[in-house]
Amino acid sequence: MLTYVLKRVLFFVPTIFAISLLTFILMSSAPGDPAELMLNRAVGGDGGQASDKLAGDKAYNMLRKRLGLDLPLFYFSFSNLASADSLHKISKIDHRKTLDRLTNDYGNWKEIEAYYHSAKKLELTILDIPKDSSTTSALITLRNAVNNLYLSPNDKVIRSSFAEMEQQVGKNSQLAAASPALNATVDAYETVRQSPTTWKNYIPAVHLNGTKNQYHRWLLGDAPWFSASDDKMLSKGFVRGDFGTSYFAKRPVSTLVWESIGYTMTISLIAILITYLISIPLGVFTAVKKGTTIDQTLSTGLFVLYSMPSFWIGTMMIIFLGGGDFLDWFPPTGVADVDADDPFFTRLSMQAAHLTMPLICWTYGSFAYLSRQMRGGMLGVLRQDYIRTARSKGLNESAVVWKHAFRNSLLPVITIFSSVFPAMIGGSVVLEYIFTIPGMGGLGFHSVLRRDYPVVLTVTMFSTILTLVGYLISDILYAVVDPRISYSKK
Amino acid sequence: MSAVKTDSNQSYWVGVKRQFRKKKVALFSFYIACMLGLVALLAPFLANEKPIVCKYEGNIYFPVFKQIGVDFGMGKFPQELLNVKWKKLNYDFAIWPPVPYLPLNQDDNNTQSVSPFAEQNVPSAKWKHWFGTDELGRDVLSGMIHGTRIAFTVGIVSMFIATILGILFGSLAGFFGDENFRMSRGRMWLNILFFFIAIFYAYGTRSYILSDALSESFAGFLLQMLISIFIFIAVMGIANLIALPLKKIPYLKQHVGFPMDMTISRSMEILVCIPTFFLILLVLATVKKPNIYIIMVIIGLTSWTGIARYIRAELLKVRSLEYIEAAQSLGFSKARILLKHAIPNALSPVLIAIAFGIASAILIESSLSFLGFGSGDTVTWGALLSSARQSSQAWWLAIFPGFAIFITVTVFNLIGDGLTDAMDPRLKS
Amino acid sequence: MKNLSAFQLMVATCAILVIFNGCTGGSKKERKNEVVVHELSDTDMLNPVNYQSADAGYYAQKLFSTLMIYDPKTLELIPYLAAALPTVEADTVTKITKYTYEIREGAKWDNGTDITAKDAEFSLKVYKCPIVNNEQNKPYFESIYEVITYPENPRKFSVVCNKIYHINYEISGDFFFLPAYIYDSKGLLEEFPLKDFSDKYDQLAENPKVKEFANEFNSDKFQREKGFVIGSGAYEFDSWQPGVKLVLKRKKDWWGEKYKGENKAFDINVDELIYQTINDQTAALVALKGLKIDAMYGIKAKDWVTDVTQSEKIKEHYQLSTPPSMAYTYMGLNMRNPKFSDKNVRKAMAHLVDVDKIIKVVGYGLGQRTVGFVHPSKKIFYNDTIKFYAFDVAKAKQLLADAGWKDSNGNGTIDKMIDGQLTEFNITFTYNSGNDARRDAALIFKESAREAGINVDVVPQEWSIYIQNQKNHNFEMYYGAWISSVGESDPKQIFHTESINGGSNYCYFGNAESDAVIEALRTELDKDKRAAHYKKLQAIIHEEVPYIHLSAPQERIAISKRFQPYETSPLRPGFFEETFKLAE
16 A cells, blocks of 8 residues: 555656646647736836837837747647747747748748748838838838738638739839838748748657746746855746745745735634534434435535525625615625724724625525535444444444444545645635635636736646555545555555 | 336336426426427518518518528528618518517617617517517517527537536446456556547647638537547547557556546636636637527537536446445446436436526526627627626616526526426325 | 424524524624725736736725826826926937936835935836736836936936827836835845836846846745835735735824925825625615615616615715716727728717716716717817717718618618629628627617618627727727717827737738828927827817717716715726725
8 A cells, every 4th residue: 555655746747747737738738928917017008108119019028028929839849840949039029920820831931930920020121211291101001911812821821811912012112222121021021922841740859948948947947056146037946935926026935825815724624524414413313313304305405505606695695684775794705804903802803894795605506515414424324234233232323323324335435525725725716806815716716817828727726646656645545445446566 | 215126117117207397396397397388499481570471572481480591501582682771661461470589680760778668769569579678679589489499509509518517427337436447457457548649649630620710610629529539539440459468467467446536626626726716708709709509519619528527427336336236246337227227217317407407507607798709799687787787777688587597596596406206205195 | 303403403503503693794894994895806916017907007006106196176286205296307309208206215115225316216116027027017217227326325317218209208207116125125136227117128127136036036036925025105005805805004103203394295095995896786786775885886877876875864965976087988890891991881870879868867867978099088189179979860861871871672681782792781780798888888879770771790708709890990980989088188199100010000000101200299398289280189089980989988986985075086996995094
C-alpha cells in the first residue's frame, strides 16, 4: 500500500505539469487579448486622443513586453514544417491570426513574412504622405485598404484592396510616393501565391524555442537562481513561490489569493460541518425507519431541497429576510464590516448573523445526496450477519445501530468527503456574487473574463493540487473499505 | 453481498421493474416525466403564434404543420402568408393552439410584466396571458412550454454524451486495469507514436477546416468531425498493420501490459482539474454564434468523468469476482466477458448517476443563463428565472419557471432514487 | 434515541444564531456625520495615476487635488488647486500653446510644506514615466511637453503643449498632484526634465533610476497602504476591507478650509465617507430599504420604476432624483459589410428600430432620444434641426426593395445577388453577455425586422471578445454606448477615419468631408464657431447612419433624507457625498 501511495504522489508531478501546460495552451488560444483589455480605458470615452496610432502601438508593444506576452509559449512547439517559427513576434493578435491563416493556405512562411513587412512599410509610407484637400479622401481609402490586408487572409479581399489602392495611386500624383511600396507589397503577395508549399503543412515538425518562453518564465522564472537581483521586472517563477502579478489588480497574485481564500475556507468548513451534522443522523434515521411514511416524506422533502436552484433561494431569502420590505432577520450581505476595536463577541455575533443566509444556501442542497449515501451504507450494514447476531443477543436497537453498525456504514460517506477538498477552495461563483463575498469563486470567474492569466493559473494550480490529494484519499479509502480492491500486483 | 447470477439477467430486469413499480413515489415521478416529455414534444402545437387549422381567403391551411415542414426544408409558405402578423389576419375560421403565442412574440399592449391576475389588455379570454407576461410583453406560459423542450434536450443530450464517454473510458480502465491489456512491445510503441501522428493529421492539419465548419453550422462541424475521426482511425490502423512484421524481432515481440487504468485515470484527473467554467467560456467564445446545443455538448463532455469513475470502481470490484474468473477459465474471449458480464453488473450505479445528471444539467444551464452566458434569443427556464431575479415584484416570472425546474429536477431525482433501491441487489427483501 | 441529540444540537445551533442576531438587530449604532455609499464592485486601487475602474477616479478626487474641477451645477471648469482659470497663449505658427496657472496661497501637503510648481512638474513626470502602469491614459497626456517655472513666484507655472488642440485646456489642469516626498522619497526622477519623457522615452525606459522609481510606484503599497496614499485633498485614506468596504476620513486641518464658500470644490461637510460593496443589485436594494445605505447610484431602470418609486419606505426615507447622465446608446452598423454598404439599407435599418418603444419598455421611459453624439443638454452644440428616423416598417421595406433586396426564393427572408452569390439578409446582432437591457432592445428590433423579412440572430458575447470584435470590425450590428466627457467631447476618437485602425471608429464611418469638419473643430478655439462644426458633423452622421442613435439615459439616484435636500448633477456619478449636509 505504501508503495502505491508513493507511486501516486510521484505521479502528481507529471499531472500537475500536464495541467499547467494545458491551462497555458487553453489560455493562449482563448480569444480576447489581455493587453488590449488593459489598454481599453475603463471609462470608455471620447475624450482622449489615443487615435495617434503610433503612440497607441508603442504603448501596446511595451505592455506586451512587460507581461511577457511577446515570448513563445513553450520550450518547443509541435506543429508542421510550414508553420511560422517567429509568429509570436507579431504583436497584434488579429494580425497573427491572419498570418497564421495565410501560412495554412500557402505553406510558405518566409514569403508571407516578407509580404507582411512590405505591407507594414506601405502603411508607414501612407501615414507619411502629407494631408491636404486633394489627398484626404484618397488617403482614407488607402488606409482602410491597408488595414484590410492585416485583417483578411481572403484572396478576394486582398486583391480588391490592391485594386483600390492602385486606382487611387494612379489617379493622384501626390500619392506617387506610395507607389514603390505598393508595388513591392503586390509583388510580395504574388510571390506568396505563386510559390505555395502547402505540402509542408502535412509534415509534422518540432520547433525549439529555448528557455526564453512564457511557460518557463511562469514556472521557473527568469530571475537568476543563486544571486540576488533587484530587477523587479523579473519573475521568480511558480516553483519559487512567485505567482506573478495580476494584470487587472496589478498586485501580487499571492496577496489576492490569500485575501479571498480566507472567506471561502471559513464558509466551506462551516458548511461541511453543518452538512455532515445534519445529513448523517438523517441518513441513519431514514435507514432505521426504512419504508415508513416518515422515511418517504423525508426523502421526498430532501429531493425537493436538492432541486431548488440556490441562486433563486438566495435571492428570495435576501428579499424576504434581509430587512427590505419584509422581515429584518439577517443582513443581506455575507461579510460583516466589523470594526477591529469591537469586542470579540460582538464581532462574532455580527459575523454569525451575516453568515446565516449564505450558509443555508451553501448547505441545503447537499443534504439529499449525503443522507442518501449514509442511508444506503447503513442499510447494507444492517443486513450483515454480525448485526443479526448482535440483535439476537438482545441488545437494544439503539445500541445496535450506534455501537455496531454506525462505524462501518460511515465509510462510503468518508469517501465522498475527499471530493470536498476542491469544492472547498473553488467556492461558488453565483452564491458569492449574490451575498457579496469576496471569495475564490468570484476571483477565478472574473480572472477568466478579464483574461488575467497569472490569477487563473494560480487558482487552477491550487484547485488541481487539492483535487489530486482528494482523489488519492478516495482511492486509498476504496481499498480500505473493500479489501477485494487491490492496486498492487498479486 | 452476493453477485447477481449471470444466467438470470432477464429475470433480474423483471425484478427491477417489479421493485420499481412498488415504489409509488418513483412510479408517480416516472409518469410526470413522461407527461413533461409529451409537453416538450408537442410544444409547437400547444403554444404557437400560428393557428393549427385556419381558412383564409377561401383556402384551408395547417400553418403549424406547414412550419414544421418549412423548417425541414420541405415546402414554402404561400406569398400572402409570408412574414405576416398571424393574429391580424381576417380568417373565415381558425383553430388556435391553447396558448396563441410564441415565446418571442411581444404583445405591445401588455409590456412591462403584467401579472396573471391583473387586468390584461387582451381582446378576449382566448388571448389571455395565463402566466402573465415579462418586460417585453412576452407570454410566460409559452416560454415555459417551449422551455420544457429545451430543458429536456439539455438533460438528455448532455447525459447521452456523458454516458457514452463515461462507460467507454470507465470500463476500459476498470476492466483492463494496469496489467490486463497486453500487446507486443513493438505494437505498443507504434501505437503511442502513431497516436500523436494521428492527432496531427486528423486535427492539427484540419484545424482551420474544423473551426470554419463550426462557425458556419453545427451539422457541418459534425460532418467534418466524423471525417477527422475516420482519419484518426485510419492512421491508427496503419500503425497496427506495420506492427505485424515487427513481431519477428524478439525484443519487440515480447508482450507487455499497457497501463490502461493509469492512463485513463490520470487523463480524467487532468480533465477534472481544469475549471469547467473556463472551458465553457472558452468554447462559447470560439464559436461565432453560441447556442444551446453547444452548451449541451460541453456539459456532456465535462461531466462524463463521474460516470467513468463509478464504472471503473465497480469493475475493479467485479473483475476479481469468481464468476468472471470462471468465465475466463472457460475460454470466453475478453471482449465477450466485458460485454456480457461486467457492464450489465456495473450498470445500476450508472443509471442512477444519469438520472441525477439530467437534473444537474438543467441546473447548470439555468445557472449559466443566470450569469448571462445563455443564448440571446432562446427562452429557457433559467433565462426566465434570472429575469425574475431582477424584478422582485413580478412573482409570476419566478414562481412558474422555478416550479418547473423544481418539478423536473425532483422527478428525475426521485426516479434515480427509485432505481437505486430497485436495482440494488442488497436491498431486495 | 441518540440521533435525537443530534437534532437537539442542530436546534440549539439555530437558536444561538437567532439570539446572536437578535443582539445585533437590537443595538443599532448611533449614526455619525458619515455617508454610506453603495458600490456594485470593489475598486481596483487608490493609486491616482494607475487606476482603471471608474470609482477609483471618484475616490482620487477626494484624496488628491487637481488644478481645476467641473462645477457640478454649471458644468463649467472652476479653479481648485489653481487660484484662477489658466491664461492661454497660443502660437498658430509653432503650434505651441501655453497654459499658465498659479497655485492657491496656503495650499499645503500634509507635512506642512507648500505645494509649488515643482510638484506640478513632478506629477506630470509620473504620468508620462515609462514602466509606470498607466498605459491606458498615457496617450491622454501625450501633447503636454514641458512645464515652465518662474523663479520670482514658486507657485506660478505654465504647462506647454506642442499642438493646438481644443481639449488641451482641460487636460492641462486635469492631473492629480502627487507629493514627491511620499511617492519619490529618494528623488529618483529629479534629474530628468519633463521634456525627456517625450523626447527620450525609450532611453529613460532603460535608465536604472527610472526603473527603480516606476517599480516602486507600481507596487502594492502605493495602491492601498495607509501612509502611502496621501494627497492634498480634503480626505485621507483610513481603511479598506477588500470586497467589503472602504473608509475615507476628513483631514483635521485641511488647507482648503479657509476657502470654504468660495466655490463647490471647497464645500466639504462630511466627516467620514464609507463605500460599501454589494455586488448584487437586488441585495443592494434590500439594503437600501433596510436603511443601511445613504446614497446609491446606478439603480436599474426597471427597479427604479417598478420598485424604488413605488416603495413607501423608500419614499419616506430617501430623496429620489434622475439627473441626465452624459452618455448615449446606439446600434452600430458595419458600413463595410456588403449588406450595409448601401446608405439606404442603413436608413431602412434605422426605420426598423422602434426607438420610442425601446426607451419606454427597456428604459422604462428614463431616457431622452438623441440624434447624435452630443448630449441634448449641451444646447449650443446639439443640432436640434435634425429629424429622427421614424419607426416605419413600410418605409423600410420600400427602401430595401429600392436597394434590390427582395424575397426571390420565397423562404420569408429577403435576399440579393452580391458578387454573384445569393445572399440572404441574415444579421448577427451582438451585445455584451449579461446585459439584459441590451438584449431586450435587440429582441424588439428582431421582431420588427422579421416583418421586413430580415432574420436577426441576437448573440451575447463575453466582454473581452465583444470589445475585440469591434476593434477588428468583426461584427455586423452591435449595441454600444459611449460615455462622453462633461465638457466638450473630441469626436476624432470615434468618427475620424484615422481612428478606424487603432481608434474607436468601429463602423468604418467617414469621408474627406467629415474628416475635415472634425479637424477644423479640434483646432478651433472659438466656442461659437466650434458649435457650427459640431452641428455639421451631427448632420453628416445622421445622413450616413453608421450609428442608429437611441437615447441619452437618465441616472437614477437615491439619497437619504438624513441629509438636507441635495441637487444631483449630470457629473458622474451624479452626487458628491462629501458636500452632503446633515438635516436638522
